[in-house]
Amino acid sequence: xxxxxxxxxxxxTAEVRIDPERGTLIRDGVPSxxxxxxxxxxxxxxxxxxxxxxxxxxxxxxxPQAESVLREAVSMGADDAVLISDRAFAGADTxxxxxxxxxxxxxxxxxxxxFFGKQAxxxxxxxxxxxxxxxxxxxxxxFVGRVRTLDVKSIIAERYVETGVQVVQADLPVVLTxxxxxxxPRVPSLRGKMKSRKAEIPVWGLSDLGLSPDETGxxxxxxxxxxxxxxxARTGGAIHTGTADELACKLADLLLGEGGDA
Amino acid sequence: xxxxxxxxxxxxxxxGCGICVRTCPVGALSVNSKRKAEVSEDCTLCSICVDSCPFxxxxxxxxxxxxxxxxxxxxxxxxxxxxxxxxxxxxxYELLGEARKLSAGSKEVTALIITDDASxxxxxxxxxxxxxxxxxxxxxxxxxxxxxxxxxxxxxxRTDKPEIVLAAATxxxxxxxxxxxxxxxxxxxxxxxxxHIDPKNGMLMQTRPAxxxxxxxxxxxxxxxxxMSTVRPGVMKPLEPDCSRTGRIVELQITDSMxxxxxxxxxxxxxxxxxxxxxxxxxxxxxxxxxxDPANFHMLHELAHLLGATVGASxxxxxxxxxxxxxxxxxTGKTVQPKIYLAVGISGAVQHRVGMQSSDVIYAVNKDxxxxxxxxxxxxxxxxxxxxxxxxxxEIKKRRG
Numbered sequence: 060x061x062x063x064x065x066x067x068x069x070x071x072t073a074e075v076r077i078d079p080e081r082g083t084l085i086r087d088g089v090p091s092x093x094x095x096x097x098x099x100x101x102x103x104x105x106x107x108x109x110x111x112x113x114x115x116x117x118x119x120x121x122x123p124q125a126e127s128v129l130r131e132a133v134s135m136g137a138d139d140a141v142l143i144s145d146r147a148f149a150g151a152d153t154x155x156x157x158x159x160x161x162x163x164x165x166x167x168x169x170x171x172x173x174f175f176g177k178q179a180x181x182x183x184x185x186x187x188x189x190x191x192x193x194x195x196x197x198x199x200x201x202f203v204g205r206v207r208t209l210d211v212k213s214i215i216a217e218r219y220v221e222t223g224v225q226v227v228q229a230d231l232p233v234v235l236t237x238x239x240x241x242x243x244p245r246v247p248s249l250r251g252k253m254k255s256r257k258a259e260i261p262v263w264g265l266s267d268l269g270l271s272p273d274e275t276g277x278x279x280x281x282x283x284x285x286x287x288x289x290x291x292a293r294t295g296g297a298i299h300t301g302t303a304d305e306l307a308c309k310l311a312d313l314l315l316g317e318g319g320d321a
Numbered sequence: 322x323x324x325x326x327x328x329x330x331x332x333x334x335x336x337g338c339g340i341c342v343r344t345c346p347v348g349a350l351s352v353n354s355k356r357k358a359e360v361s362e363d364c365t366l367c368s369i370c371v372d373s374c375p376f377x378x379x380x381x382x383x384x385x386x387x388x389x390x391x392x393x394x395x396x397x398x399x400x401x402x403x404x405x406x407x408x409x410x411x412x413x414y415e416l417l418g419e420a421r422k423l424s425a426g427s428k429e430v431t432a433l434i435i436t437d438d439a440s441x442x443x444x445x446x447x448x449x450x451x452x453x454x455x456x457x458x459x460x461x462x463x464x465x466x467x468x469x470x471x472x473x474x475x476x477x478x479r480t481d482k483p484e485i486v487l488a489a490a491t492x493x494x495x496x497x498x499x500x501x502x503x504x505x506x507x508x509x510x511x512x513x514x515x516x517h518i519d520p521k522n523g524m525l526m527q528t529r530p531a532x533x534x535x536x537x538x539x540x541x542x543x544x545x546x547x548x549m550s551t552v553r554p555g556v557m558k559p560l561e562p563d564c565s566r567t568g569r570i571v572e573l574q575i576t577d578s579m580x581x582x583x584x585x586x587x588x589x590x591x592x593x594x595x596x597x598x599x600x601x602x603x604x605x606x607x608x609x610x611x612x613x614d615p616a617n618f619h620m621l622h623e624l625a626h627l628l629g630a631t632v633g634a635s636x637x638x639x640x641x642x643x644x645x646x647x648x649x650x651x652x653t654g655k656t657v658q659p660k661i662y663l664a665v666g667i668s669g670a671v672q673h674r675v676g677m678q679s680s681d682v683i684y685a686v687n688k689d690x691x692x693x694x695x696x697x698x699x700x701x702x703x704x705x706x707x708x709x710x711x712x713x714x715x716e717i718k719k720r721r722g
Contacts, residue, residue, distance in 0.1 A: 153499065154503065154506070154508060157503065181531065181532055183652070184511035186509060189500050190500065190502060190503045192467075197583075198468065198582065198583040199584075200584065202492050220491075220493070225586050226588040228587050233584075280508070281507050282508035282540050283543070284538045284540050285540065286538070287536055288536070288539075289535075296698060297699075297700050297701070298690070298703060300704070306709050307716045310684065310700075310702055313684060314604075314661065314684070314717070
């Protein structure tokens with residue numbers, strides 16, 4: 060089986076700070092990490108590779124330094140990696156990103172399944188996976204909490220939806236987005252770390268993928284960000300201190316609507 | 322109404338010679354103080370300047386999408402209304418309320434339902450704000466499935482040409498809408514929490530939280546139509562049902578080939594009956610990291626029972642396995658807007674705040690006087706929750722006799 064896992068390098072949002080004047084992100088000094096949701100996608104692909112045989116190729120689209128997340132994925136057990144990088148890809152929205160990733164999947168060729176994390180923690184859109192499926196004209200199963208069976212022809216997976224669990228069967232090739240319920244990601248092995256250090260990671264740009272500048276990056280993006288701002292702040296109200304009994308009494312007034320100033 | 326699609330690129334090697342300024346037929350070019358050419362909004366992308374530049378510093382990018390006439394063929398708002406048990410889902414009413422607001426009386430609002438049995442859903446949607454309801458009914462449409470939904474949506478959008486399409490940012494909307502975006506080559510903005518029309522140009526301004534809720538980004542789709550958004554459930558307000566409203570109902574002919582696809586739902590396992598829906602509660606009492614132990618949630622449940630409230634939680638509490646995920650409030654959980662939100666042992670990180678800041682009133686109990694939540698709650702109580710909550714339970718019982 061030939062599996063591809065599409066991963067993303069993201070700023071650690073727990074560490075992100077905001078310039079309050081300009082409403083923009085201060086990225087300086089913010090560590091870059093592998094999108095946490097992608098670790099479940101990678102594990103799921105490797106689990107089925109270990110079971111059925113085959114290869115797992117990790118890909119990412121990003122600046123040259125995004126190579127480090129590919130090496131991390133190789134250290135965790137991916138077989139090979141491709142960096143999709145070109146200045147022409149910068150500023151891409153989900154349409155342009157998925158268009159580019161789909162071109163890379165086609166170039167790899169003979170792929171049975173592409174695994175994505177549920178969403179990336181920076182953009183939080185969850186749109187790239189389904190959009191890649193549309194670009195490839197493959198079926199998709201999103202929000203997968205458990206893959207039940209997978210063989211050369213089809214997959215049966217559980218989609219965790221608001222009202223319960225949908226058990227879905229799809230023909231291969233397929234695009235999947237994986238939830239953290241699906242597995243427990245393995246940690247990098249010593250041998251994996253050695254391998255990742257030596258791994259040759261090709262870089263594919265615009266011409267390698269046979270794309271034009273008008274369908275990638277900012278140019279190829281139907282949406283664009285016009286304003287960024289910090290969330291509107293609610294202003295704080297009264298702060299109460301005192302003994303637990305006093306505070307409980309005041310809080311009871313408010314909760315029961317008996318205080319008059321709720 | 323809209324600018325031409327594309328833009329004029331002025332490259333680094335521009336010498337500011339001014340030849341292009343003289344050739345521009347609409348006077349859109351000038352040389353700025355840095356001795357570089359500068360282009361104004363009057364540019365029509367005619368490309369005459371590109372050929373005139375001796376240094377090849379100019380380029381026109383007609384990158385994406387249709388021209389002004391093409392964009393203006395689109396009008397009205399289409400709302401994908403999800404069904405639950407053959408009745409419109411709560412999110413459908415929220416979207417229709419929002420669509421009516423965006424319409425401001427001048428855009429037709431069409432609701433689309435895709436189901437195996439429309440029952441009286443169309444009438445309900447008209448009362449909730451739809452001018453027109455399109456029903457796609459077929460026996461194979463009982464469960465959501467990507468390809469049939471995509472086929473029907475793209476068919477309706479191609480025929481109707483709405484300028485705006487709204488869907489809920491649920492597992493359904495977030496599954497099918499990116500597919501529609503690619504099928505129609507138009508933009509889609511995920512998980513919006515605020516929408517409005519720019520009075521200057523009529524464009525849909527789509528605002529959404531990103532970076533874990535640390536930042537709000539406003540996004541436009543200026544070169545293609547329709548402009549499409551998925552909208553976070555629990556944020557927009559439904560209208561009061563109005564029985565005097567009238568509307569048209571259009572039944573789509575759904576053929577077997579339209580509902581075909583390469584994936585099938587084999588089975589649907591509904592959640593257990595005791596599953597909570599924190600988004601419906603009038604009072605939510607949430608516990609966070611300060612709860613320290615799963616056993617301590619018992620006192621929140623007891624308090625909730627006394628007040629007819631529902632227990633929620635922060636991500637920290639859920640990640641620690643103290644309480645189940647469906648109760649999580651925040652960026653990666655649910656958005657709630659109850660009448661009363663009581664945060665117990667929650668510091669109030671942005672990730673949590675975006676999920677509850679629209680509550681009517683917010684009360685917070687935290688032992689750290691510097692906790693972020695005290696900066697935006699209506700009433701803050703500084704103290705040990707393990708003393709205050711038991712005292713509160715006792716006090717409420719006492720008052721109730």
